[in-house]
Amino acid sequence: MDRESFIHLTKPAVTSSTTANPLQVVICAQALFAILDHSLRRSPDQERVIGTLLGVRSEDGSEIEIRNCFAVGHNESQEQVEVDMDYHKQMYNLHLKANPKEILVGWYATSPELNTFSALIQNFYASNGDGTYPYPAVHLTVSSNPGKDITCRTYISSSVGITPDRAADSCLFVPVPYEIKYAENERNALEALSLGRTSLDRQVSNIVDIHGLEVGIVELLEMLNRVSSYVSQILAGETLPSVAIGQTLMNSLSLAPKIDAPELEKLFNTHLQDVLLVSYLANTIRTQIDLSNKLATITGTLPSQPQKTENKRQRERE
């Protein structure tokens, strides 16, 4: 993901508000998908759409994990902005029922632009009462311009303005760092989804284990090639050697178990035979069940043949 570099310093503790403390934002991939989906579903005359971000905040408030989001309708014109606050509240309550742990942490918009309306909305989300006060509200912008990279930016705000009137409708957006995270299961799902990223119809069908295996093997071979070409480059004196990398390679190579070939082959074959036997038994059980049900519908009795298979299997497992 494209990111800008910026420096983030803790302000000296002069103000009582905690809203400008640096914090780390973690975005779950799922929320991004939801935002993009919302962006696709906006009406043609809408420049951007907004929604509420839900997530978890660490105890000291220094880390925010954006886990979920929902869309909120809004209307923007030259002069004014209207956000459906009742809708926001209703949706928020509904979401809380399903996921009591995920609380309000901020809002998103699907345009990288920040304008006066952004400040107004930001101040609502960060406000006392319905908002995230005393914690800062996170503003996430996800650009979804066709033909461009999808860029995310996360901001928190700090109030500016001399009079309370001015402060109410303006704020200073402070960029904060973020990272995109996914759990192991989500990662697997993403991988399956990304199989379709190169196909024209953007679909993935026939999700089979073998596919993952193939991808894994190809990747592994690539890595091995990279390592071996690197090593031969060093041997030829073309690149600078690195002790650390050498040591790591050495360590990995020494992980190979030292068993003599016949022993290894024997172990292998036993394991293989076990696996094949289990597979055979599973198929036998299927046949037995089929047979048992066929007989059952004919005579009205369920003969208890599977017993035999079961005993066999138990013996095998022991």
Place this chain on the structure above:
Amino acid sequence: MAEISTIKSVRVDALVAMRIVKHATGAYPTTVYGSLLGMEVDGVLQITNAFPFPTSTEDDSSSSALTPKNKGVMWYENEMIKCLREVNVDANNVGWYQSTTLGNFINSNFVENQAHYQSKMSERTIALVYDSTKGAQGGITLKAYRLTSQFMVAYKENKFSSENLQKHNLTYKDILQELPLTLYNSHLATSLLHQLSIPPQPPSILPVSLTSLTNPPTYPTPTYPLTSNFNALDLTIDPVLEKSCDLLLESIEAHNTEANNAAYYQRSLAREQAKISAWQQKRKTENSVRAAQKLPPLPEDEWSKLFKLPQEPSRLDAMLISRQVEQYARQVDGLTATSSAKLFALNGGIPRF
């Protein structure tokens, strides 16, 4: 019998897949339920949004599972759909999803829920089942199921006697129909996936020591690009296989219990029938004696008042268990297929010294 439904396949949006995975992973190992939204276009059911069901409702605090049939859940579902309609989501309820561990989802609860959807909502609703245990091994195990129309007819009559099953030509294989499922990425999602898969830039400076290689410095910010992991290459499927076998054995056990019940019914039925025919025989001889004595014959159908035939137990449970056994067996078969392929491949590649 009407043709089986108009839905021929199911197309699941990336968003839906991710939502279900997240919901199931967050609550693992509890089974979670949720609602699916979308629409049907030319026989393809496009599922474009999903939301989880609440974990508890105010009006019903009983410990019963919060399944789609629950009143509170139905209220929640309607409210949520009403809300989502306002932000241009395809606000048609097209089914529900549930998570499972190792495919143990075929039970009366599942059938009840899906039957509820198919009878109350529309014929064109489906159940998505996500297997979170297998999901941890790589890939995504998402399956779409619906009840067949034959089963629905029998279910509405609520008669699962052997006679009825024979009449409808219904076997355990005809309970569920699996629909082909494709995953679908929108253009923006495709773009995002491409960006997530850009491999990290190799560092410009070579690492100076082992520790700096294993614990890379925090700057530049660590990214988690979507490079593939090697879970699929893992050889040890034993824990999963063992668990599957355990479940398989359990369901065989249950099947045996059902079989014994059926056998018991059969025996008592035979016994009663023997008694009845003995009684009828007796009555007949009595009547022939009375006929010889010119007396009016005694009625011959009194037996139905004297004897009670045992009720045939419902065969639904037995059918579901059979289907579950089949599911497990298939699963074990699938697991061993990949595993043995890997083993054979590896065996061929081991250097022989």
